[in-house]
Amino acid sequence: MPKYKLTYFDIRGRAEPTRLLFIVAGVQFEDERIGQEQWKAIKHKVPGNSLPFLSVDGVVVSQSMTINRHLARIFGLDGESLSQKLKVDEIVEYLVAMKNKMVELPMMSDDPRTQARAEEILKSFKDLMMKACTFIEAQIQRNMKEGNGFAVGNRLTFADIMIFEAFENSLATNINALDKCVGIVKCRSKVANMPRIKDYLSIRKYTSF
Numbered sequence: 544m545p546k547y548k549l550t551y552f553d554i555r556g557r558a559e560p561t562r563l564l565f566i567v568a569g570v571q572f573e574d575e576r577i578g579q580e581q582w583k584a585i586k587h588k589v590p591g592n593s594l595p596f597l598s599v600d601g602v603v604v605s606q607s608m609t610i611n612r613h614l615a616r617i618f619g620l621d622g623e624s625l626s627q628k629l630k631v632d633e634i635v636e637y638l639v640a641m642k643n644k645m646v647e648l649p650m651m652s653d654d655p656r657t658q659a660r661a662e663e664i665l666k667s668f669k670d671l672m673m674k675a676c677t678f679i680e681a682q683i684q685r686n687m688k689e690g691n692g693f694a695v696g697n698r699l700t701f702a703d704i705m706i707f708e709a710f711e712n713s714l715a716t717n718i719n720a721l722d723k724c725v726g727i728v729k730c731r732s733k734v735a736n737m738p739r740i741k742d743y744l745s746i747r748k749y750t751s752f
């Protein structure tokens with residue numbers, strides 16, 4: 544197995560699905576968490592000048608979703624058949640759209656223009672979350688007839704990991720956010736109770752996003 548080092552800020556953010564992939568696969572990786580000062584010092588040397596990045600035996604790869612898809616493929620968590628892989632990707636894309644909208648939120652400010660912008664973004668976020676929930680809930684309900692509560696097929700895939708992570712922030716601000724989505728709640732609970740993930744979550748440092 545190559546030597547992996549994942550570098551990101553000390554938050555869940557765009558790196559947490561990658562961390563969860565390593566954890567659930569039981570693959571060793573260095574979870575490097577850096578501060579703003581350290582980041583400023585290395586930013587110009589990193590592809591895309593952005594975080595997270597993954598070093599694979601010293602070769603640096605950028606773009607969180609590229610990293611995730613690569614690891615999901617290597618760890619056999621990308622779906623078994625071509626049609627399952629397609630479904631995994633489709634689900635993931637709904638969640639990425641949601642997550643990308645959330646990061647557009649500006650820093651809190653008294654400026655009414657900033658507040659208006661924040662409201663606009665929150666409204667788009669809610670629309671995207673509604674779309675994601677409707678699509679994913681229907682998929683899980685369909686899959687429950689043959690599978691066992693995972694989103695695709697009858698074993699864990701990267702789609703389940705994203706379903707687990709992408710709703711964390713919404714649930715933190717509104718515990719009832721997924722009340723109408725029993726399939727999604729069940730799927731998230733299956734992920735949270737996988738032994739390696741359960742152990743990781745029990746010691747994970749709390750960060751608000």
Ligand SMILES: N[C@@H](CCC(=O)N[C@@H](CS)C(=O)NCC(=O)O)C(=O)O
Pocket residue numbers: 556557586592593594595605606607608
């Ligand atoms: N599409 C990129 C986006 C990366 C991105 O926007 N990273 C932010 C943190 S979430 C960043 O590097 N911020 C620090 C900076 O721009 O200096 C990915 O998914 O990896």
